[in-house]
Amino acid sequence: MRDFTQGHEWLSINTATVRKQWRLDRIVDECARRGIRAISPWRDQVAAVGLEALARQLRATGITLSGYCRGGFFPAADAAGLAAALEDNRRAVDEARALGAPCLVLVVGSLPGALEGRPLHRDIARARAEVRDGIAATLEYARTAGMPLAIEPLHPMQAAERACVNTLEQALDLCDELDPARSGALGVAVDLYHVWWDPKLAQQIARAGRDRLLAFHVCDWLTPTRDLLNDRGMMGDGVIELRKVRGWMEAAGYSGCAEVEIFSEHWWSRPGEEVLDTCVARHRTVV
């Protein structure tokens, strides 16, 4: 297992972590200043600074991507909506490619309208079928672009609104169905916030193996957790056994970054410098 205590060459910052403090260009500069070598940006943040400008800044700073956030949200109420989602995912693949991302992370979506509090139907099996079909179609395009797709299982508490893929096993079943050859074109993003509770976590990480483990996200689960979306904890402040699970990841062949992704009203209210410094410190001490 790699030693993280002496440096942070394997640290990546998911840029949502400081999205309320800084624009993306400032985030990149602040990461570079701290010797942070990788980020994972969100599409809206990229759009705000411009794709080409960001690509230039990445080249200038030497910062690379650990992933690109995000494609997905495949289910829709009608055929036009399904087609629009596929078109949007093709654009996301193109952007990820332009930025040299190692994978496009998929938050797959679920019941149409649920995110706005007005679900148009309750048929989660239908949503799951649309997700499978949407990934299959996007995978064809992504293969030609050479862009791996990383299915991210989301916590079951987000099953209605954000993702109807809710366990690592379910994500890997999709991978086996759509990419039985384990070509490297389809895999998973293991975000411990979403999967830490799973009694089959160790087993499924081993099942995934090097070919399927495309990304690894860390933060922590607070007790109590006060909000279903924006109350993630800083590594070390909660109950997730980060180092133990990183050991499972590495035993299965994962050798990429540990990407810090914290959606938190608390951390968004702190100075960005403090947040990044804390990420660097905790990466060494508890990840």
Place this chain on the structure above:
Amino acid sequence: MRDFTQGHEWLSINTATVRKQWRLDRIVDECARRGIRAISPWRDQVAAVGLEALARQLRATGITLSGYCRGGFFPAADAAGLAAALEDNRRAVDEARALGAPCLVLVVGSLPGALEGRPLHRDIARARAEVRDGIAATLEYARTAGMPLAIEPLHPMQAAERACVNTLEQALDLCDELDPARSGALGVAVDLYHVWWDPKLAQQIARAGRDRLLAFHVCDWLTPTRDLLNDRGMMGDGVIELRKVRGWMEAAGYSGCAEVEIFSEHWWSRPGEEVLDTCVARHRTVV
């Protein structure tokens, strides 16, 4: 599949649903007034009115139990804590028996101290081992008392504080390990609030079968859900496919009550009469 639209003989009220409005003796009377034939009471509510008094009132009204809430909370920080939990579970078995309950529901517990916001360790595998051992020990006692134990998988968002058994599959694996003969002494309580999201739900209900399906709890999942504990919805107000899953339960052999269990600041703030009347109406229209 049974027709619930014409009556409510299979409706049970988990008495937590109106715990903030009424004492348990009043709840029993209000249920009897509406022709509700079953309840599932909590130990603290029973203690407040007295076990013997409640037993008399149940005989007088003809109301039976669909379950008794609850045993469990097996993990502890030390041997004394583990022993105390077993002693408490034996008392719960005795109370369930005195009230003629068909099963004692187990909310198994998880990281010691987490419920109080101060987890004493993060080793969920240790908690799961203590749960297995605690159920095994309690099962020996419960068999002699003739009281079936129903393991209730809790939603993964409650995995740190309340229960480290978080899927129906995990609960059934425990049943298979501790009661391989499917004697009827050990089974599961299927609370749809906790398991509705599970992609393996239909498969695992079928696996459970009549011998293991000891209780069936209903409410609904709201979008958005604003609290991890006390924001359950009334049946029909959320996204759970209640009737579809009841069909799976009945196809697997379940023929007991649909028990309404709603922890909700909203419904606790309404008149108890309105809550019970709404439960009766929704039981007919959407369960």
